[in-house]
Amino acid sequence: MQKKSFYFYERWLNSLGLFDILKKIIDAKWIKHSHYKSDLYKYSTSQFLIRHFFGYNGHQVNHNTGNLGFGFLHYAFIIASRPERILCIGSEQGFIPAICALACKDNNKGHVDFVDAGKTSKNKNHWGGTGFWKKNNPQLHFSVLELENWITPYIMTSKQFAKKYQYKYEYIFIDGDHSYPGVKFDYETFWPRLATDGMMGFHDISLKGLNGQDEYGVWKMWKELNKKHKLSFEYLDNSVGFIQKNE
Numbered sequence: 001m002q003k004k005s006f007y008f009y010e011r012w013l014n015s016l017g018l019f020d021i022l023k024k025i026i027d028a029k030w031i032k033h034s035h036y037k038s039d040l041y042k043y044s045t046s047q048f049l050i051r052h053f054f055g056y057n058g059h060q061v062n063h064n065t066g067n068l069g070f071g072f073l074h075y076a077f078i079i080a081s082r083p084e085r086i087l088c089i090g091s092e093q094g095f096i097p098a099i100c101a102l103a104c105k106d107n108n109k110g111h112v113d114f115v116d117a118g119k120t121s122k123n124k125n126h127w128g129g130t131g132f133w134k135k136n137n138p139q140l141h142f143s144v145l146e147l148e149n150w151i152t153p154y155i156m157t158s159k160q161f162a163k164k165y166q167y168k169y170e171y172i173f174i175d176g177d178h179s180y181p182g183v184k185f186d187y188e189t190f191w192p193r194l195a196t197d198g199m200m201g202f203h204d205i206s207l208k209g210l211n212g213q214d215e216y217g218v219w220k221m222w223k224e225l226n227k228k229h230k231l232s233f234e235y236l237d238n239s240v241g242f243i244q245k246n247e
């Protein structure tokens with residue numbers, strides 16, 4: 001019989017609604033790393049990152065080769081600019097936030113605040129949220145590759161986060177509410193909290209049309225930002241764009 005991976009059993013238990021219950025029963029300290037060990041040995045670090053944090057085509061990853069796609073961009077920016085504090089808004093299972101945390105760990109400097117509303121596909125305005133962050137322990141999820149000290153997950157909307165915390169950042173990546181008012185809110189709220197020379201990135205800057213009942217609007221915001229800011233650049237099929245704050 002073919003050996004099944006941990007993920008097979010995770011999905012199977014999830015479908016029976018048992019995974020959460022089991023997770024609560026098993027002490028978090030004991031579980032740490034142990035159930036991922038076989039996958040850690042089986043795959044390269046980058047393949048493991050893609051698999052565990054669900055890097056997908058939208059970030060141009062390739063699981064077979066371990067190509068981290070846009071993950072490399074984030075990693076390189078952070079390694080080169082050595083930010084003190086990073087903000088990531090929105091991620092289905094933590095792929096880009098984990099890469100940012102890995103770069104901080106490799107720099108031995110910096111910290112990632114990761115904010116996700118924890119939406120499920122049943123919510124209006126879920127933008128790809130699958131309920132993952134409410135079904136799983138976020139800190140435990142990041143504890144593989146020993147990232148937990150480099151990242152703090154906040155399961156709340158960016159609006160709630162902005163009201164509760166007033167941190168300043170040198171690097172911000174926005175991939176949460178993809179509607180025009182949603183992304184405009186994130187830009188207008190966090191731009192003043194970005195340091196001079198800091199970078200702000202946006203995902204899905206060219207997607208148009210509907211996501212369920214919700215209309216993509218990052219493209220519209222990006223068009224406005226392109227005119228407004230001196231330095232902006234975008235990559236491959238306009239999937240990701242960055243602006244630098246230099247005023």
Ligand SMILES: C[S@@+](CC[C@H](N)C(=O)[O-])C[C@H]1O[C@@H](n2cnc3c(N)ncnc32)[C@H](O)[C@@H]1O
Pocket residue numbers: 058089090091092115116117118119120125126127128129130156157158159175176177178182203204
């Ligand atoms: C899955 S990701 C990014 C979508 C992906 N780029 C795609 O193309 O499908 C979007 C995440 O943003 C989260 N989200 C949606 N609205 C949000 C908000 N207002 N604040 C924080 N997170 C939000 C959702 O829970 C979801 O996990």
